[in-house]
Amino acid sequence: MKLSDQIKNITFNVPDGNNFLWSEWEDASVVYDKRSGHTQVLNEFAREILALFEDGPKKFDDICFELEEIMGNDLDDESLALIFQTINGFDSMGLIEPV
Secondary structure, eight states, X not given: OOHHHHHHTOOEEOSOGGGEEEEEOSXXXXXXXXXXXXXXXXXXXXXXXXXXXXXXXXXXXXXXXXXXXXXXXXXOHHXXXXXXXXXXXXXXXXXXXXX
């Protein structure tokens, strides 16, 4: 099993969303994580993915399914790769963690 396959099978959640301070702009969101002291700028797509994790623990496939429901169409390979990169980035930033 490749590392990417392993990550796709992990359930992630937001450890404590109360530690996030948000500022919303027209085409971006800025989140400050009080736990780490780090600030991240998220585009609308990344913000939507993080919002889905804020609703509760999810795996990669759960996020993809919910995004397909929101967008009203199937995700292409490029979108799937972007979702994977975004989730991996959130994990690296500490915005989400494995359950």
